[in-house]
Structure formats: C-alpha cells, structure tokens
Amino acid sequence: MKILILQLARLGDIYMSWPVMRAIRRQYPDAQIDLLTRPRFEGAVEGLTAINRHLSLPSANILEPLVQENADIEASMERLTNFLNPLKAENYDWIINLTFSPFSSYLTHALTGENTKVNGYTRFSDGYFNPSDEMSAYFYAQVGVDKANRVHLADIFTSMLNLEYIEEDWAAPVIAANNFNLPANYMVVHVGASEKHKALSPAKWAEALNTIAAARGNLAVALVGAASEHLDAQEIIRQTSGLRMYDLVGKTKISDLFSIINSSDLLIGCDSAPIHMASLTDTPTLNISIGHVNFWETGPKASIGFILRAETEEALSGTKIGQVVSQLMEGVVDDSLIVRTAGLASFAKEDESAADAFQWNLVQAIYLGTPYPMAERLETIQGAMKLDEVNRFMIEQFALIPQLGLEKVAGLIERGEEIIKAVSRIVPELSPLINWYHAEKVRVAPGTQEEIRTATVNVHERFGQLLRIYIPQEEILNEEAIDGTL
Missing domain, CATH: 3.40.50.2000 (Glycogen Phosphorylase B;)
Known part of the structure; x- marks a missing residue:
C-alpha cells in the first residue's frame, strides 16, 4: 500500500500529527508512507521514523511568477503541474489530508487517482468543496475559534481514520544529549x-x-x-x-x-x-x-x-x-x-458559561447520540421554532422545482438561508445545529438537478427532525393541524 499524508500547516500542527502517523505505521507496517509539508516547517519532520519519505512542496518556486511586476499565471501553473505530475504518477492508494485548508483540498483532488481512497478535505468532480468523510464534515462544521468543539486536533486525526493511540505513539524521538551546559534542574x-x-x-x-x-x-x-x-x-x-x-x-x-x-x-x-x-x-x-x-x-x-x-x-x-x-x-x-x-x-474548565456548556452538549448529542441538553432560555426555543418555520418553507420551495423550475424559487430559498444564518447569530446556543446543517448541505454530491434536489430535501428533513427536539409538543400538533395532517 502507498499512502500520502498532507500536513501543510505550521510546526505545531506537524508535531500534533506525529502520533497519528505512528498509528498509521502500526496499522500498516509494510506500507510506503510519504509526508508532504511546506519547506518552511520541514524541520518538524526530523526524528520522525514513521514515514518512508519526506516531500517538500516548493511553494516559493511555484508562486514566484505571480509576485513579479507582470504576474505570469501560466508559468506558475506550469511549475505546479511539474511538481504534481510525478506525485500523481505514484498512484497512491490512500491520501490523508490533515491540513483542513482550501488549498490542500485542491491539492488532494489533483493527486487523487481513480481508485484512491481519500480522507480529509478534497474536491468533488465539479470542483466544489468536499469534506470526504464524517470527521472532515465535523471539522468543517464544529472546529475552530468561536465554535463549540472540545475535541483535540490530535484526537480528531485518529477519529477521522478510525484508529486509536497507544502510549508509544506519543513518544519523543531519539534524543541526543544537549550541549548547552544546563544544570540538572531548570x-x-x-x-x-x-x-x-x-x-x-x-x-x-x-x-x-x-x-x-x-x-x-x-x-x-x-x-x-x-x-x-x-x-x-x-x-x-x-x-x-x-x-x-x-x-x-x-x-x-x-x-x-x-x-x-x-x-x-x-x-x-x-x-x-x-x-x-x-x-x-x-x-x-x-x-x-x-x-x-x-x-x-x-x-x-x-x-x-x-x-x-x-x-x-x-x-x-x-x-x-x-x-x-x-x-x-x-x-x-x-x-x-x-x-x-x-x-x-x-x-x-470550571467556570464555563451555561451557553458554552449547552453548545458542547448539543454537539455531543448530534454526533455521539448523547441526550440533548435542556433549553434554559426561551430564546432558544423561539429560535428553534423560527428555524423550523423557515425550514418547512424551504422544503415547500424545493417541492415546486419540478413544476416551476429552479429559477422561480431560488430567490426564496436564498432568503431562507439568510434567515437561518441570522438566527445563528441571534441565538448562538443553536449554532452547532446550524453548523451541522450547513456542512450537510456542502456534502451533497454533484448529480442531476433531481438528484441534488432530493439529497438537499433529505438534509432539510433531518434538520427539521433535530429542530423539533426544542419545539413544544403543542406547537408541533398545531402545525400538523394547519397542514391538514390530523
């Protein structure tokens, strides 16, 4: 098996990737494992014995034609192609993108062969963004500053690959004694x-x-x-x-x-x-x-x-x-x-706010099946009701596409998306749920208009099921009565 790992982030991210690379090596002891990094941070690979080959992305060389007085896009693209072609010819069985960046998703897609398995960010055949697995979708939806995720990046890596750490995965490299004449204790x-x-x-x-x-x-x-x-x-x-x-x-x-x-x-x-x-x-x-x-x-x-x-x-x-x-x-x-x-x-963290705790518990409920947290604020229930109303309206618009055509309802659907984003700002407790919804929409693969419509409606229906957890039962019964379902 031939495996390519992309880690194009900084030194710290590379060190956080050491344990998962060791776990991959344990799982596939005979595999050829190559690691691609940026030249500026390649020092963080020294001492890592879990890989066979370290590759360096010549980003300065590729970008050089673009930073001249007269930018030469064709020359830059030619240099990128010259770098990618030998890598693509390796016909990697598995590409693992640990970078979670837009550029890395394009690079992953460019190196993916017909039979290549991919984990991490990549692109669909039409060039649109594709978080290729459940954990990548989780990362896209829930990870980052001002978001509710509490899972460490190193643990996200192993979860994405269905691996588990052992103590040895966290070992330091073989270390030579330092020659800085430091005392015994410092x-x-x-x-x-x-x-x-x-x-x-x-x-x-x-x-x-x-x-x-x-x-x-x-x-x-x-x-x-x-x-x-x-x-x-x-x-x-x-x-x-x-x-x-x-x-x-x-x-x-x-x-x-x-x-x-x-x-x-x-x-x-x-x-x-x-x-x-x-x-x-x-x-x-x-x-x-x-x-x-x-x-x-x-x-x-x-x-x-x-x-x-x-x-x-x-x-x-x-x-x-x-x-x-x-x-x-x-x-x-x-x-x-x-x-x-x-x-x-x-x-x-002992002094977290009730809102922060609610969001994290909501994340766990959505992804791990734990009990859904109780809504303490009336605004949370009102936000869920508003989202449910908008969501049902958007489903109705999607149902009209075969009859009226997409162009007739597109504006109304876009307006619904704007309202959903607004609710996320106004009622931050519901942000994990709204982030999940947006990630699932992104994961809809290219296809015919009807295939895309059906897949999108499925996302909205699942979104509605989650929203109704926070809508009082009498409101749901009233809605069903109005819809003529009773």
Whole structure:
C-alpha cells in the first residue's frame, strides 16, 4: 500500500500529527508512507521514523511568477503541474489530508487517482468543496475559534481514520544529549508564539519571572525561541533578577529543543510548537493561551498540562503568571487554571458559561447520540421554532422545482438561508445545529438537478427532525393541524 499524508500547516500542527502517523505505521507496517509539508516547517519532520519519505512542496518556486511586476499565471501553473505530475504518477492508494485548508483540498483532488481512497478535505468532480468523510464534515462544521468543539486536533486525526493511540505513539524521538551546559534542574520559557498577537511582551515575562524569583529563589531558567526573538530575550534578562538565566534564543535547532524540553522540570510558553514538542517528551507544561484561539483543540497533551487563559495580554498580569508557576512548583494548582484531563475533551474548565456548556452538549448529542441538553432560555426555543418555520418553507420551495423550475424559487430559498444564518447569530446556543446543517448541505454530491434536489430535501428533513427536539409538543400538533395532517 502507498499512502500520502498532507500536513501543510505550521510546526505545531506537524508535531500534533506525529502520533497519528505512528498509528498509521502500526496499522500498516509494510506500507510506503510519504509526508508532504511546506519547506518552511520541514524541520518538524526530523526524528520522525514513521514515514518512508519526506516531500517538500516548493511553494516559493511555484508562486514566484505571480509576485513579479507582470504576474505570469501560466508559468506558475506550469511549475505546479511539474511538481504534481510525478506525485500523481505514484498512484497512491490512500491520501490523508490533515491540513483542513482550501488549498490542500485542491491539492488532494489533483493527486487523487481513480481508485484512491481519500480522507480529509478534497474536491468533488465539479470542483466544489468536499469534506470526504464524517470527521472532515465535523471539522468543517464544529472546529475552530468561536465554535463549540472540545475535541483535540490530535484526537480528531485518529477519529477521522478510525484508529486509536497507544502510549508509544506519543513518544519523543531519539534524543541526543544537549550541549548547552544546563544544570540538572531548570525550567524552560519559550519567549515567542506561533503568531505575534499570541505572545507575551518582554515586560510581562520579566514581571512573571521576578515574581517566581521572589517566591522560589535562585532557579535556573532556559529561554528558547527563534533568532528573531533574540532582542526580546535580552530585554527579559535585563529586567529580571534573582534567577540563573540561560539565553538560548536563536542558538538552537528545532531538534535541540527536544533535548532541552525533555530534560526540564517545566515548560512555560504561549501557543507554539514547543508546547506540542513537550507533549511528545511528556514534560509538564503551562500553556499561556491568549486571544483568538480555541485551546480545547490545540492545548498541551502532556500528562501534566495546564492552560492559563486570557482574551488579551492586558487581561493577564505577569504577577499572576509568576504566582501560578510558583504554586505549581509546590504542587498546588491555582483555581484559574484549565487542567489537562483524560476523555473526549482534553481539558476541564470550571467556570464555563451555561451557553458554552449547552453548545458542547448539543454537539455531543448530534454526533455521539448523547441526550440533548435542556433549553434554559426561551430564546432558544423561539429560535428553534423560527428555524423550523423557515425550514418547512424551504422544503415547500424545493417541492415546486419540478413544476416551476429552479429559477422561480431560488430567490426564496436564498432568503431562507439568510434567515437561518441570522438566527445563528441571534441565538448562538443553536449554532452547532446550524453548523451541522450547513456542512450537510456542502456534502451533497454533484448529480442531476433531481438528484441534488432530493439529497438537499433529505438534509432539510433531518434538520427539521433535530429542530423539533426544542419545539413544544403543542406547537408541533398545531402545525400538523394547519397542514391538514390530523
């Protein structure tokens, strides 16, 4: 068997993909497994023995003709074709797209042969988007910032492929001892983040470290980060006292970080690749999660992992960070921390709102068959009733297509879609259900107009069945009476 895995996202996403690639290798020990990444992040493949071949997408070369003064689209397409043709000639039996991006869906479709099995985002024969399996549809509908999903990305990968992890899948690579003369006991601070808006300022880091120094004394701290963060590290050191500081920022290779993190007592960092490397070394981790991110999906998976969450950097004081770290070193978990747990959701958050809990329970009910949560707000019931009314109206319009033609009812159907989107904004508790509906509409495959109409009506009928869970029985009886069904 020949398997191609696409992971075109960042370093952290590649490290989160290591366990599932190892699980694939266990399931198919004799398969040829190739991994395609972007050149900028290929360092995250070093030490991964589960694959046979690492391929690099020459994105800079492909895009070069487009960034010239006179963009040459044909030249760019020719370079892309020259890259794709040898890969397509491999005739892969299975393509696994772990990237969940529009570009990766086109790339997957372009490499798919007549008999290729596909998991992940791809395209239908007419070029329209196709989440090719149930878990890809789940990802499209429920995963992302401001959505209700609480399943970690690493667990989504295995669910998509019907695999299960074992402990060895989460092992670190073979690690050479580091040569940075670090002491026997130290903690690691990653001064940067995957994106600038998710990082702490040098002043905030210094405030946190000074608080730790006041509480814990002469601790050793290794600062790590990219070369571009060297000045930040220098500023942190300048403002910090009472700690033994080891400045390794810009002085390490990615592979060095495994050894540094593996030997440390604790890793502290914002959302970044080291957080996920620590999951493979099973190093205790404090993830400082700031801003526009869904920590449920990308938080640390180390056995001992914590998240300190804030919507903005300004909302999180360095003193608080230092206090939390000092308490962890004494075996005390601050009440503000989100704690790593086992189970479907990887973290336990004590202070969640009723609306957030309702949405997550609704997701589980839709996809896992758990009991549907009780609607606590009248607005939820009213929203469901409005959606049901619009949904029944749209079904009526679809029924008229054979008689009147699509063009006669298209405007009314589009208006119905607008109302459904509006209800999602007004009644966010129902968003998981509406997101499910939109994903199922996307999954309708190309065909004749009648085939598409029938499949679409089926989605609306299932949508109606789910909505009626939140509609009082007397309202349903009234509707049936009006429709003449009694």
